[in-house]
Amino acid sequence: MRRIYQYGALLVVVLFLLVFLVLPVLTVIGAGLHWGLLAEVFRNYVYREGLCNSFAIALVTTALVFLISFPLALIYDRFDFPGKGASHLLVMLPMILPPFVGALGFQQILGHYGVVNTVLEHLGFAPVDFLGGRGRFWSVCLIEALHLYPICYLNLVTALGNLDPALEEAAENLGAGKWERFRRITLPLLKPGILAGGSLVLVWSFTELGTPLMFGYNRVTPVQIFNGITELETNPVPYALVVIMLFFSALLYLAAKCILGKSALNTTVKGIAGSAARKLSGWRRFLPTGFFFALTLFAALPHAALLLSSFSLRWYGTLLPEHFSLVHFENALSNKIVLPSIVNSLHYSLLAMIVAVAAGILVALAAVRWKLRGSFAADLLAMLPLAVPGIVVAFGYLGMSVKYAWASACFNPVENPLWLLAVAYAVRRLPYVVRSVSAGLEQTPEELENAARNFGAGSWRVLSRITMPLIAANLVVGALFAFSFSMLEVSDSLILAQKAEFYPITRAIYELSQILGSGPFTACAFGVWAMLFLAATLAAAGTLLGRKIGAVFKI
Amino acid sequence: MTTVEIQGIAKSYQPGVPVLKPFDLTIEAGELFFLLGPSGCGKSTLLRILAGLVEPDSGVIRFNGEDITRLAPEKRRAAMVFQNYALWPHLSVFENVAFGLRTAGAGKETIRREVTAALEMVQLADCAARRIPSLSGGQQQRVALARALAVNPALLLLDEPLSNLDARLRDAMRHEIRRICKERHLTALYVTHDRQEALSMADRIAVMNGGILQQCGTPEQVYNHPCNRFVAGFLGDTNFISGEAAGNGKIRSPFGELNVPACDLPDGTTIAAAIRPERIRILPPDAAGMNRIPARLTGRTFLGESCEWQFEAAGGTVDVLEFAPPERRIGDEFLLELPPDGVVLLRG
Numbered sequence: 001m002r003r004i005y006q007y008g009a010l011l012v013v014v015l016f017l018l019v020f021l022v023l024p025v026l027t028v029i030g031a032g033l034h035w036g037l038l039a040e041v042f043r044n045y046v047y048r049e050g051l052c053n054s055f056a057i058a059l060v061t062t063a064l065v066f067l068i069s070f071p072l073a074l075i076y077d078r079f080d081f082p083g084k085g086a087s088h089l090l091v092m093l094p095m096i097l098p099p100f101v102g103a104l105g106f107q108q109i110l111g112h113y114g115v116v117n118t119v120l121e122h123l124g125f126a127p128v129d130f131l132g133g134r135g136r137f138w139s140v141c142l143i144e145a146l147h148l149y150p151i152c153y154l155n156l157v158t159a160l161g162n163l164d165p166a167l168e169e170a171a172e173n174l175g176a177g178k179w180e181r182f183r184r185i186t187l188p189l190l191k192p193g194i195l196a197g198g199s200l201v202l203v204w205s206f207t208e209l210g211t212p213l214m215f216g217y218n219r220v221t222p223v224q225i226f227n228g229i230t231e232l233e234t235n236p237v238p239y240a241l242v243v244i245m246l247f248f249s250a251l252l253y254l255a256a257k258c259i260l261g262k263s264a265l266n267t268t269v270k271g272i273a274g275s276a277a278r279k280l281s282g283w284r285r286f287l288p289t290g291f292f293f294a295l296t297l298f299a300a301l302p303h304a305a306l307l308l309s310s311f312s313l314r315w316y317g318t319l320l321p322e323h324f325s326l327v328h329f330e331n332a333l334s335n336k337i338v339l340p341s342i343v344n345s346l347h348y349s350l351l352a353m354i355v356a357v358a359a360g361i362l363v364a365l366a367a368v369r370w371k372l373r374g375s376f377a378a379d380l381l382a383m384l385p386l387a388v389p390g391i392v393v394a395f396g397y398l399g400m401s402v403k404y405a406w407a408s409a410c411f412n413p414v415e416n417p418l419w420l421l422a423v424a425y426a427v428r429r430l431p432y433v434v435r436s437v438s439a440g441l442e443q444t445p446e447e448l449e450n451a452a453r454n455f456g457a458g459s460w461r462v463l464s465r466i467t468m469p470l471i472a473a474n475l476v477v478g479a480l481f482a483f484s485f486s487m488l489e490v491s492d493s494l495i496l497a498q499k500a501e502f503y504p505i506t507r508a509i510y511e512l513s514q515i516l517g518s519g520p521f522t523a524c525a526f527g528v529w530a531m532l533f534l535a536a537t538l539a540a541a542g543t544l545l546g547r548k549i550g551a552v553f554k555i
Numbered sequence: 556m557t558t559v560e561i562q563g564i565a566k567s568y569q570p571g572v573p574v575l576k577p578f579d580l581t582i583e584a585g586e587l588f589f590l591l592g593p594s595g596c597g598k599s600t601l602l603r604i605l606a607g608l609v610e611p612d613s614g615v616i617r618f619n620g621e622d623i624t625r626l627a628p629e630k631r632r633a634a635m636v637f638q639n640y641a642l643w644p645h646l647s648v649f650e651n652v653a654f655g656l657r658t659a660g661a662g663k664e665t666i667r668r669e670v671t672a673a674l675e676m677v678q679l680a681d682c683a684a685r686r687i688p689s690l691s692g693g694q695q696q697r698v699a700l701a702r703a704l705a706v707n708p709a710l711l712l713l714d715e716p717l718s719n720l721d722a723r724l725r726d727a728m729r730h731e732i733r734r735i736c737k738e739r740h741l742t743a744l745y746v747t748h749d750r751q752e753a754l755s756m757a758d759r760i761a762v763m764n765g766g767i768l769q770q771c772g773t774p775e776q777v778y779n780h781p782c783n784r785f786v787a788g789f790l791g792d793t794n795f796i797s798g799e800a801a802g803n804g805k806i807r808s809p810f811g812e813l814n815v816p817a818c819d820l821p822d823g824t825t826i827a828a829a830i831r832p833e834r835i836r837i838l839p840p841d842a843a844g845m846n847r848i849p850a851r852l853t854g855r856t857f858l859g860e861s862c863e864w865q866f867e868a869a870g871g872t873v874d875v876l877e878f879a880p881p882e883r884r885i886g887d888e889f890l891l892e893l894p895p896d897g898v899v900l901l902r903g
Binding site: 445447448450451452453454455456457461465466469470472 | 606607608627628629630632633634635637639641642643644645654655658659702706
C-alpha cells in the first residue's frame with residue numbers, strides 16, 4: 001500500500017517534468033529540426049558568426065573562471081589566515097546580482113566617458129573603445145567570468161576539502177617535489193570537482209542572454225534568438241538556432257559527465273580528511289588575506305560602479321561621480337513598472353520555490369530513501385535543466401502555446417504568464433534543490449527513521465517529525481537558491497514576460513536601462529535594491545550550510 | 556508479557572546467499588532471551604525481522620499466538636534499543652523519550668509521568684531538557700533504553716546496546732538492564748557477540764552461526780554442555796582433544812587412554828573431547844593416577860586474579876586456567892589431571 005503512494009508521488013513529478021521540460025524541448029526540436037532551416041543557418045554569415053562568438057565566449061569565460069577560482073580555492077584550502085571565514089562569504093558576493101545588471105555598472109567604468117578612459121586621457125593616451133568591436137567580446141567574457149567563478153570556487157573548495165592530506169604526504173614522503181605533487185596527485189584527484197564546476201560554467205556562459213544583450217552585442221546566438229521572437233511567425237530561424245544551441249550544450253555537458261564518470265572510480269578513496277592548512281608567520285600571514293580581498297574587490301568592481309552610478313547625478317569623463325543624490329532611488333521606486341515588477345517577481349519566485357522544493361523533495365526521497373524502480377530516471381530528468389539552456393525551455397513554452405490548443409488555453413504568456421514563469425523558474429532551479437535535499441538525506445542515517453517507525457510513527461509522521469526537521473538546513477538552502485535565482489532569472493523573464501504589467505524585476509531593469517537619459521541610472525538604483533535583497537538571502541544560506549554549500553553546485 | 560513464536564523464518568538479501576536459514580524458536584513470556592553469535596551470523600537480521608524493519612522470505616512470527624509477520628513496524632509495539640542508539644538529534648532527551656507515547660496518543664499528564672518514570676529508571680531524571688549531542692556515550696545509551704521502556708513494549712529488542720561503551724560502564728549497565736527487565740516483567744530479546752554479556756545476563760541463550768541456530772539453553776547448559784565444537788569454542792576457551800571412542804566410558808587419545816562420561820558411541824567413532832582450562836588441575840610430577848598426564852610448563856599469561864598456563868605434553872599443548880595462582884617456574888615438569896566430569900564429548 002505504502003509503495004503505491006510512493007510510486008504515485010513519483011509519477012506526478014515525472015509527469016510534471018515531462019510536460020514542462022521534455023515537451024517544450026521536443027516542441028522546439030520539432031519546429032527547428034528541418035534540414036533546410038539548419039542548412040540556412042549555417043549558410044548565413046551572421047548566424048555562423050553568432051555561433052562562433054558564443055563558443056568563444058564560453059571557452060574564454062571558462063578559462064577566466066579557472067584562472068580566478070583555482071588560486072583562490074588553493075589558498076583557502078592550504079593556508080590559515082586572518083579573516084578566512086569572512087573571505088569565504090565574500091567570494092560569493094559576485095553571485096548576488098545578474099551579470100547583465102553588472103554590465104550596467106561596467107559601462108560606467110569602461111565606457112567611452114568611463115573611469116578607465118578618463119584616467120588614460122589624463123595620462124595622455126588616446127581613449128580605448130572597450131565596449132565596441134573586440135573590446136566588447138572581452139568585456140562580456142570578463143563580466144560573465146566575474147559572475148560565475150564562485151560556482152567553480154565552491155566546487156574546488158569542496159573537492160580539496162575531501163582530499164585526504166595523507167595522499168599528498170605519502171607522495172612527499174616518496175620524494176615528490178611541490179610541483180610534481182600538485183601535478184601528479186592533487187590535480188588528478190580534483191578532476192571531478194574541476195569537471196563539475198567547469199561544465200556548469202561552460203553551458204551557462206554558452207547560453208547566457210542578458211550580458212551580451214546589455215552590451216548590445218548582437219552577433220551571439222542567444223541574442224539573435226531573443227531578437228527573432230517578434231518575427232517568429234514569418235521567420236522560423238530562431239527555432240533552428242535553439243536546436244543547435246541545445247545540441248551543443250548537451251554535447252558539452254555529456255562530454256564532461258562521461259569523463260567524470262570514468263574518473264569517479266579512482267576518487268572514492270576518502271580517508272579521514274584532516275586539515276592540511278598551514279599557518280604563516282609574521283607579516284606573511286596577511287598575504288592570502290590580501291590576495292583574497294584584492295580579487296574579490298576586482299570582481300566586485302561592476303557592483304561598486306553600479307552602486308556609485310545609482311547615487312550619482314552626473315558621471316561623464318570623471319574618475320568619480322560629480323554629484324551624489326538619492327533621486328534615482330526615488331525614481332526607481334516611483335516608476336510605474338518598478339513596484340508592480342517587485343510584486344510580480346515575489347509572486348513568481350515564491351510559487352517557483354514551492355514547486356521546486358516539493359518536486360525536489362519527492363525526487364530525492366524516491367531516489368535516496370524509497371529506492372523506487374525508475375527513480376534513477378526521475379533523478380536524471382530533474383538534472384536535465386543543467387544541460388538544457390533556459391532559453392531553450394522558455395522558447396519551448398512559446399512554441400507550445402502556439403502549437404497546442406490546451407497549452408495556449410492554460411498558459412498563454414501574452415495573457416498571464418504567472419504560472420508559466422513560476423513553473424519555468426522552478427524547472428530551471430530544480431537540479432540545485434534535488435542535489436541539496438539528496439545530500440541532506442544521504443548524510444542522515446536511515447536508522448533514525450527506522451527508530452521512529454519502531455516507536456509507532458506512521459509514514460507521514462516519520463516524514464514530518466523526523467526526516468524533514470533533520471534535513472531542514474538543506475531544505476532551507478535549496479529553497480533559498482530556488483527563490484533568489486528565480487528573482488534574478490533573465491532568459492525566461494525576457495522571453496516569457498511580454499506585457500508591462502507582468503514584468504518581473506529583471507525585465508523591468510532591462511526596460512529601464514533602455515530609456516534614454518536617466519534611464520540607466522534608475523536601472524542601477526533598482527539593481528542595488530535587488531542586490532541588497534539577494535545578499536541577505538545568500539548570507540543566510542551561507543551561514544546555515546557553511547562549507548557544504550558547494551554540494552549544491554555539483555552535477 | 557508476550558510469548559514470541561518464531562517458525563521457519565528465513566531471509567536472504569541476495570539469491571543463494573542465505574543470512575538466516577529456516578529457523579524455529581520460542582521466547583517465553585517475561586524471559587530475558589539472548590541471541591549470541593559472531594558478526595554476520597544473522598542475529599541482527601532476526602532482530603530486525605521481529606521489529607518489522609526487515610521482511611522475512613518465509614516463516615511466521617506470533618506474539619501471544621497472533622500472527623504479526625506482515626504487520627507494519629509501527630503497529631508491533633516491539634520497542635528497540637538500536638546499536639548506535641538512533642536518538643533524534645533535533646529533539647531533547649525528554650522529547651526523544653516521549654516520542655512513542657505521543658504517537659500512541661497519550662495525554663499530556665501521562666506523557667510527563669511516564670517519561671519521568673522512564674528517565675528515573677535509568678537515572679537520567681535531571682537530563683530531561685538536555686540536547687542529545689551534549690550527552691556522553693553512556694548517557695545516550697541510557698536515553699535509548701528509557702525511550703524503549705517508556706512505551707511499555709510488548710517485546711523489548713536490544714541490538715548490541717553496550718558495544719560502544721567502555722568496560723566499567725558495560726559491567727554496570729548489564730546489571731541495570733537485567734534488573735529493569737525483571738522489575739517490569741518484560742519479554743526481551745538481546746543480541747550480542749559478547750559471551751560474558753550473554754552468560755551473565757540471560758535467562759536463556761540461543762547460539763547462532765552461519766544463519767543457523769546451533770544450541771538453545773540456559774547459560775549453564777550452553778557453557779557446560781555445548782553441543783558442538785563451535786558452541787564450545789565460542790562460549791569460552793577450550794582444549795580440544797581428538798580421539799576415538801574405546802567403549803566403557805573411555806577414549807583413546809594422543810594423551811593415552813582417558814576416562815570420560817559414559818556414552819553410547821560405538822567403538823572407533825572419531826570424537827573430540829572438550830575440556831575447559833579452569834577444569835584442569837595442576838599436580839606435582841610424582842602424583843601419578845587416572846587421567847593424569849605429564850606435561851612441561853612452557854608459557855604464562857598473568858591476568859591478575861588468575862593465570863593462564865601453557866603446557867607441552869606428549870600429545871600436544873594444553874591450556875590451564877588457575878585462580879589465585881602460585882609462583883611456578885617455566886620449564887618445570889607437572890602432572891595435569893583432566894577430571895572425567897569436566898570432559899564433554901563432541902562429534903568430529
